[in-house]
Amino acid sequence: xxxxxxxxMVGQVVISGILAGAxxxxxxxxxxxxxxxxxxxxxxxxxxxxxxxxxTFFLYSALGLNPYLSVPATMLVLFLVGVGLQRTxxxxxxxxxxxxxxxxxxxxxIALVNLAQLAFTSDLRAVEYLTGSFPLGPFxxxxxRLVAFLFAAGVTALxxxxxxxxxxxxxxxxxxxxxxxxxxxxxxxxRVHLITFGLATALAAAGGALLAVIVAIQPEMGxxxxxxxxxxxxxxxxxxxxxxxLGGMLLGLIEQGASxxxxxxxxxxxxxxxxxxxxxxRPTGLLGGRQT
Amino acid sequence: xxxxVLEIDGLSKRFGGVAxxxxxxxxxxxxxxxxxxxxxxxxxxTLFNCITGIERRDAGRVMFNGERIDGLKxxxxxxxxxxxxxxxxxxxxxxxxxxxxxxxxxGGLADAEARxxxxxxxxxxEGLRNEYAGNLSYGQQKLVEFxxxxxxxxxxxxxxxxxxxxxxxLLNDLLDAVRRLRDExxxxxxxxxxxxxxxxxxxxxxxxxxxxxxxxxxxxVIQTDERVIEAYFGR
Numbered sequence: 001x002x003x004x005x006x007x008x009m010v011g012q013v014v015i016s017g018i019l020a021g022a023x024x025x026x027x028x029x030x031x032x033x034x035x036x037x038x039x040x041x042x043x044x045x046x047x048x049x050x051x052x053x054x055x056t057f058f059l060y061s062a063l064g065l066n067p068y069l070s071v072p073a074t075m076l077v078l079f080l081v082g083v084g085l086q087r088t089x090x091x092x093x094x095x096x097x098x099x100x101x102x103x104x105x106x107x108x109x110i111a112l113v114n115l116a117q118l119a120f121t122s123d124l125r126a127v128e129y130l131t132g133s134f135p136l137g138p139f140x141x142x143x144x145r146l147v148a149f150l151f152a153a154g155v156t157a158l159x160x161x162x163x164x165x166x167x168x169x170x171x172x173x174x175x176x177x178x179x180x181x182x183x184x185x186x187x188x189x190x191r192v193h194l195i196t197f198g199l200a201t202a203l204a205a206a207g208g209a210l211l212a213v214i215v216a217i218q219p220e221m222g223x224x225x226x227x228x229x230x231x232x233x234x235x236x237x238x239x240x241x242x243x244x245x246l247g248g249m250l251l252g253l254i255e256q257g258a259s260x261x262x263x264x265x266x267x268x269x270x271x272x273x274x275x276x277x278x279x280x281x282r283p284t285g286l287l288g289g290r291q292t
Numbered sequence: 293x294x295x296x297v298l299e300i301d302g303l304s305k306r307f308g309g310v311a312x313x314x315x316x317x318x319x320x321x322x323x324x325x326x327x328x329x330x331x332x333x334x335x336x337x338t339l340f341n342c343i344t345g346i347e348r349r350d351a352g353r354v355m356f357n358g359e360r361i362d363g364l365k366x367x368x369x370x371x372x373x374x375x376x377x378x379x380x381x382x383x384x385x386x387x388x389x390x391x392x393x394x395x396x397x398x399g400g401l402a403d404a405e406a407r408x409x410x411x412x413x414x415x416x417x418e419g420l421r422n423e424y425a426g427n428l429s430y431g432q433q434k435l436v437e438f439x440x441x442x443x444x445x446x447x448x449x450x451x452x453x454x455x456x457x458x459x460x461x462l463l464n465d466l467l468d469a470v471r472r473l474r475d476e477x478x479x480x481x482x483x484x485x486x487x488x489x490x491x492x493x494x495x496x497x498x499x500x501x502x503x504x505x506x507x508x509x510x511x512x513v514i515q516t517d518e519r520v521i522e523a524y525f526g527r
Contacts, residue, residue: 183345183367185443188367
């Protein structure tokens with residue numbers, strides 16, 4: 001294989017990488033929040049993203065709702081699903097050994113995928129909206145990817161603003177730093193857990209809603225997102241919320257960069273190899289994990 | 293006699309086969325400073341955990357201002373007016389000094405911010421309010437933790453080893469502050485290993501050994517109590 005790499009190709013990789021990275025960052029922030037606050041790795045994160053994609057699809061096909069307008073609606077629906085999951089199932093494993101929460105959320109993940117197959121069949125669905133790309137100098141920018149980037153950046157910024165500025169956001173951060181102390185400070189930790197899980201699910205759902213116009217929707221579209229989100233928070237440092245942003249961007253850039261040198265099949269492997277390398281070389285993540 | 297601020301009756305907590313707290317009863321009157329002493333592992337911190345609801349008691353009753361609080365959730369107990377510090381400093385390291393106080397919910401946010409700034413000024417940490425608490429010195433973190441307890445105007449304050457690792461000057465400031473809280477009518481119960489602090493500050497001392505209360509009384513009397521000496525030095 002002997003291909004000349006032109007500056008234009010590098011530019012294209014950077015653009016595509018950043019566009020994809022923002023989506024990774026937003027979805028992974030959800031996983032990071034649940035892990036940070038409850039020490040639970042939510043295997044069902046990706047399948048919840050899949051439910052978000054279906055929600056957008058049905059709002060579009062049945063009600064004719066503009067897929068971008070449905071992003072907040074989808075987030076709200078899945079926020080409630082997340083709160084429900086926390087209230088009925090996940091709260092039981094918050095203090096249990098990690099294996100319990102892994103098994104539980106793994107079970108939830110399988111159940112969600114199979115229920116989706118039963119309810120929606122395995123047919124590929126698509127939301128056809130905004131197609132094609134527009135030229136930006138020598139580069140081609142996919143319209144749906146660009147809008148997805150803008151939404152993801154906006155939603156992520158709002159999430160951080162919420163965490164930094166509001167009282168509930170401070171309570172979430174306090175709980176993730178010292179649960180017991182948060183309790184004696186008068187924080188209702190169980191309520192914080194409910195809201196955190198709801199918020200995290202809403203972030204996954206936003207990813208699903210945006211992907212609905214980009215890729216084919218099917219019940220198994222989500223699992224890879226659990227894995228990639230996990231990789232992102234390992235890259236950025238588990239429990240380190242800004243780290244999720246850096247990790248997302250890196251994953252986007254590395255994947256796109258790899259596509260310059262590798263065939264499509266091989267570049268799919270890059271994320272997996274990356275996970276192994278990071279865990280071997282720098283298991284606390286690039287920005288370091290939480291203290292304590 | 294006024295209604296006790298805190299009244300504990302027959303409180304027990306077991307971990308597996310070990311009785312960490314074993315049938316402890318005690319009563320605290322308003323506006324006084326109490327000490328809780330005992331050898332390591334005698335159940336002092338577990339008793340604090342049971343009062344604040346972090347551990348569930350196995351038996352017994354806890355009354356706060358005449359109201360039963362055992363069985364309530366930790367945040368409910370905190371909101372009723374019991375504040376607490378920890379043996380090992382526990383500030384929220386990645387929250388600013390100001391935010392550390394603001395997580396204690398109390399009225400509206402503007403109201404809480406005014407109170408938090410007033411408290412930071414009280415311990416001269418106003419200038420560092422936007423610094424991450426994790427970046428403050430040990431003594432400064434201790435002060436942040438201390439004033440965080442005051443955010444909600446608690447009527448009962450539980451201090452777990454306030455003097456540990458603190459230099460003379462800071463210690464004197466802390467002790468003055470504790471006396472001032474007492475003069476405002478609050479009740480303080482403190483666990484402390486530094487006997488000079490206990491003897492100089494506390495009006496009544498409870499002694500725990502193997503989870504049981506073995507003595508109660510004025511510091512001077514406690515010092516000569518045979519069971520206490522035995523608990524500390526062996527027979």
